[in-house]
Amino acid sequence: MLNYKFDWAIVTSGKYYEWLVSGLYVTLKLSAVSIALSFLLGLIIAMMRMSQVRPVRWFAHGYLEFFRNTPLLVQIFFWYFGSYKVLPQSVNDWLVRQDFEFAAAVIALTIYTSAFIAEDIRSGVRSIPKEQMEAARSSGFSYVGSMRYIILPQAVRLTIPPLINQFLNLMKNSSLAMTIGVMELTYQARQVESYTFKGFEAFTAATLVYLVLSFLITGLMTLYNKKVLQPIKGH
């Protein structure tokens, strides 16, 4: 260890630098696609969880508990190795024509994260006092109208910080996609290590990139809390 020669040039220029940059690009793409989809799915599941129809509510509850209490890695393996037996043939054919590793990673990340997002949305809605709904209804709003104009605008504001937190988790979790051969940042860092034996430099570079991304997202959240939430709460 002591007579190890550092060679930072390999990760700041040349072929290996390009590998890492392409890894970053895949990480960002994977995260962005999964964030958008998991938000939509999370919203749907949250609505189902609050539905008046009992079987719908039960289904959403089961979905939440199952996907929250199973490791993401196992879910990734399930979609990548095992989904062909449970999906319809047409879906399988379509998936194989896509970039299958990437698609499996998106499916797993989306489903896993949507379960957490749904709970955050639900607790956002529940944190709005019941009286608000009653007041809205008694002043003539319909149920949908009071949801849309009174409850949801407030709930969304409160839900944004935990949502940003979930997006941060998703970005970090996207590193697991390397296990099925998606060439994202962690995959490339490992690749550089095995080609050059310069693991220290490769991992440092990848770690710094993750830290910058994390701090950017955390900074966004702090800014939001300061500029938007605090003025509303009035302290």
Added chain:
Amino acid sequence: MESGLDFKVIWENLSYFFIGRYPKGPLGGVGLTLYLAAVSLLLSFLGGLVLGLLSVSRHKYVRWCSEGIIQSIRGMPLLMVIFWMYFLMPALAGRPLPEAWTVIAALTLFTSSYMSQIVRAGIEGIPRGQMEAAISTGLSHGQAMFHIILPQALRNMIPSFVNQFVSMIKDTSLAFIVGVSELTHVATQMNNRTMLYPTEIFLFIAVIYFIMCFAFTELSRWLERRLAWRKSI
């Protein structure tokens, strides 16, 4: 492929999924998963306590340093922490180390930084008057922290700790990447060997993980209700 699911491969290898080759060989499967999770949780409890106490220290440099460490680890994917440990620990020790150790170290480091936030929130949740009252009865700051504040704070943190154990069980699945033969690794091995039953194998271990994690999630909810009830009296 229209033959449906065939779980025979699971029943034939059931003990391999649960305990690996134990007692003739090393412990593996569910047994090793729980072992890794329990040891790492115990160590992270200590680590989280230390980091949490440092992050509410009265000295601002201590506070800044611990905050820097906590935020850096929280900003990294766990997989990256595992690679770092896998790569650095043998280099620092100057000899090969068992992979399980590197995973325990990584899980401990990672979870400690999350636990420290729970510890800090727990300490900050105790009314300030308690500390002032303790100091005015003649205790030092440290004594007040250990005898008055922490015991109360820790009790409130119990549900969060149990929740963290659930995350820990899920996180141990990453040990697969460095070849530790816990449940996920056993499953991938079995999948590579048989080739024909990936759906059955991964569905089965998903259910096993679910049973373990859900049991502890429910325990944490029960504890939360019980502690809330006790507090109200």
